Amino acid sequence: QTPPPQGSVMPLSRRxxxxxxxxxxxxTRPSDAEIKAPMWQSMVAGAxxxxxxxxxxxxxxxxxxxxxxxVRTGMFxxxxxxxxxxxxxxxxxxxxxxxxxxxxxxxxxxxxxPSWARSFTAGCFAGVVGGLVIxxxxxxxxxxxxxxxxxxxxxxxxxxxxxxxxxxxxxMIWSVPSQGVFWMAHDVSVDAMKDGRYGERWQKxxxxxxPFVAGGVAGIAEWLGALPLDxxxxxxxxxxxESFRGAAA
Numbered sequence: 001q002t003p004p005p006q007g008s009v010m011p012l013s014r015r016x017x018x019x020x021x022x023x024x025x026x027x028t029r030p031s032d033a034e035i036k037a038p039m040w041q042s043m044v045a046g047a048x049x050x051x052x053x054x055x056x057x058x059x060x061x062x063x064x065x066x067x068x069x070x071v072r073t074g075m076f077x078x079x080x081x082x083x084x085x086x087x088x089x090x091x092x093x094x095x096x097x098x099x100x101x102x103x104x105x106x107x108x109x110x111x112x113x114p115s116w117a118r119s120f121t122a123g124c125f126a127g128v129v130g131g132l133v134i135x136x137x138x139x140x141x142x143x144x145x146x147x148x149x150x151x152x153x154x155x156x157x158x159x160x161x162x163x164x165x166x167x168x169x170x171x172m173i174w175s176v177p178s179q180g181v182f183w184m185a186h187d188v189s190v191d192a193m194k195d196g197r198y199g200e201r202w203q204k205x206x207x208x209x210x211p212f213v214a215g216g217v218a219g220i221a222e223w224l225g226a227l228p229l230d231x232x233x234x235x236x237x238x239x240x241x242e243s244f245r246g247a248a249a
Contacts, residue, residue, distance in 0.1 A: 046094030054086050065145045068231045069238040074148060082144030084152035089137025093130055100129030101183065115191065116184050123183030124176050131175030136164035138171065142237045167237035170244065174233045178226035186218035 059079035066075055104122025144155035156164075193202040193210050202210055223230075232247040241247035 046098045047091040050090035050094040051087065054083065054090050058083050058086065062145045065142055065234055065238070068234040069142070069146050069240050070235075071146055078148035081148045081150075082141040082152055082155065085137050085140040085144065085156070089134055089141075093134040093137065096133040097126040097130040097179070100126035101179075103129075116188050119187040120180040120184040123180035126183070127176035127179035128172070130179065131168075131172045134175070135168045135171045138233075139164050139167055139237045142234055143239070146238045167233055170229075170233040170236045170247070174226060174229040178222050178229070181225055182218045182222040185221035186214050189214040189217045 062079045062081065063075065101122045104125030105118065107118075107121070109118055139159055140152060140156045143159060144150055144152050147155065147158075150158060159166075190210060193199065193213065228248075232241075232244060235241045235247040236244075241249075
């Protein structure tokens with residue numbers, strides 16, 4: 001699961017900038033306009049982004065899952081096996097991520113809390129809510145990806161109700177810190193491009209460039225730390241291990 005693009009919550013107001021001029025960064029509380037930004041816009045944007053991401057990136061996700069779970073044959077067969085589960089789960093998952101992130105951003109932080117810490121905390125909130133929602137959908141997806149003969153519905157039936165939630169602890173341990181790191185890296189990257197040494201050059205570019213670059217940097221930062229946790233989660237949900245110790249071996 002790749003976390004959602006920026007756009008749901010307006011950035012926190014700042015009295016000063018810490019990028020490029022040596023002054024201290026003192027974030028203030030969000031303005032009334034920021035707090036009252038409609039949440040439905042966040043949900044629609046996240047859902048649309050999630051569907052597009054799934055359609056483009058699902059074959060690569062299938063290959064990742066098969067490598068992590070030790071599949072040795074038929075690596076390139078049925079690369080869209082389980083896509084139905086992901087498409088069913090992507091809308092509630094991204095909505096949950098945005099709700100959690102928005103809640104985390106709207107907390108009443110003390111003024112001394114830096115903006116990167118606010119973003120990390122909000123991302124962790126997103127990871128908690130999103131992890132609870134995506135766990136059963138991911139369990140079906142991963143089982144279908146590693147057992148191409150089952151299909152989405154067959155994978156769901158083979159798991160049963162308890163099997164859908166078997167990987168919940170691993171999902172939460174993966175989801176919470178990974179979302180925190182993603183949003184922290186994303187917002188730090190945006191601040192650097194806006195206020196840094198080359199801020200004027202970035203702002204003269206297309207408005208699509210900055211979110212694209214920030215999302216790429218955030219994704220790299222997230223997966224550098226989250227991949228081992230994701231591997232453990234995948235092995236448990238694929239039925240290759242029953243415990244963290246067994247999955248990590």
